[in-house]
Amino acid sequence: MFTDRLIEKVIKCRNHTVVGLDPRLQYLPDHLIDEAVEAVTEGSRASIIAEAFFRFNKEIIDNVYDIVPAVKPQIAFYEQYGTAGFECYLKTCRYAKSKGLLVIGDVKRGDIGSTAEAYSDFYLGNNEASAETDCITINPYLGTDSMVPFVDNCEKNGKGIFVLVKTSNKSSKDIQDLESGGKKVYEHVAELVVRLGEGLTGKYGYSPVGAVVGATFRSEGQRLRELMKRVYFLVPGYGAQGGTAEDAAVCFNDDGLGAVINSSRGIIAAYKSEAYRERFNEKEFGPAAREAAIAMRDDINNELAGTGKIAW
Numbered sequence: 001m002f003t004d005r006l007i008e009k010v011i012k013c014r015n016h017t018v019v020g021l022d023p024r025l026q027y028l029p030d031h032l033i034d035e036a037v038e039a040v041t042e043g044s045r046a047s048i049i050a051e052a053f054f055r056f057n058k059e060i061i062d063n064v065y066d067i068v069p070a071v072k073p074q075i076a077f078y079e080q081y082g083t084a085g086f087e088c089y090l091k092t093c094r095y096a097k098s099k100g101l102l103v104i105g106d107v108k109r110g111d112i113g114s115t116a117e118a119y120s121d122f123y124l125g126n127n128e129a130s131a132e133t134d135c136i137t138i139n140p141y142l143g144t145d146s147m148v149p150f151v152d153n154c155e156k157n158g159k160g161i162f163v164l165v166k167t168s169n170k171s172s173k174d175i176q177d178l179e180s181g182g183k184k185v186y187e188h189v190a191e192l193v194v195r196l197g198e199g200l201t202g203k204y205g206y207s208p209v210g211a212v213v214g215a216t217f218r219s220e221g222q223r224l225r226e227l228m229k230r231v232y233f234l235v236p237g238y239g240a241q242g243g244t245a246e247d248a249a250v251c252f253n254d255d256g257l258g259a260v261i262n263s264s265r266g267i268i269a270a271y272k273s274e275a276y277r278e279r280f281n282e283k284e285f286g287p288a289a290r291e292a293a294i295a296m297r298d299d300i301n302n303e304l305a306g307t308g309k310i311a312w
């Protein structure tokens with residue numbers, strides 16, 4: 001089961017960090033663009049950018065695969081470059097898997113009936129046409145029947161999902177904090193997540209039906225941990241969005257498990273930041289990313305140790 005494998009990777013690495021592979025042109029060193037231009041002699045601009053993105057992702061993966069349990073490519077950064085970008089996404093997933101990483105596809109799919117089944121079979125299927133992902137994010141807005149096909153493939157193929165429950169963006173309150181029947185909308189979604197995962201818990205007691213819970217809303221994270229004791233959280237919002245290790249720590253259970261924390265630009269673009277740019281040049285973006293991932297690991301682990309939430 002996905003969550004068992006995730007926990008075992010977390011414990012092996014002693015790290016709750018997920019690296020978000022969200023490449024943007026402004027993150028790429030000039031030499032990668034030059035190399036891509038030489039490699040794609042007859043390609044379009046999109047093909048050149050996709051090649052540069054893959055080279056960038058590959059270098060990041062090569063520098064973090066042994067210290068983090070998973071990566072999370074956000075598909076929008078690839079889809080904007082059409083078929084070349086989508087192929088880059090798939091190549092990135094395959095390469096990460098070849099290095100032993102778990103892959104969380106941040107695709108936020110959500111639809112009904114045969115459409116949901118098609119999405120589920122592509123991202124969570126187990127055949128030669130399926131994407132190389134272990135887990136994806138899904139949108140619960142269309143209700144239970146939009147989620148069941150994904151849950152079915154979690155059970156059948158040992159995959160996982162993270163359902164959007166309380167997202168890290170400021171305006172999430174516009175819908176997620178509305179009250180209905182004396183509860184917030186995100187609390188209703190949390191209860192649905194728990195129900196969908198019942199009977200599917202693995203050997204560590206966690207369900208493969210997880211939840212996205214932003215580090216930018218500490219009190220809400222605390223409340224959701226109370227409501228979803230056996231649900232694993234994917235926690236965005238750490239670092240660049242303002243979330244801290246202290247904010248993220250409320251998403252963990254007393255066993256020191258229950259959450260993985262995502263960082264994207266704080267790691268992959270670390271070489272551009274004030275903390276690293278004096279020590280790493282643009283050709284050393286990979287080692288800078290590694291150091292940033294280690295710093296994040298230590299920040300979270302120190303906070304968890306201070307609260308007595310130790311998994312190892």
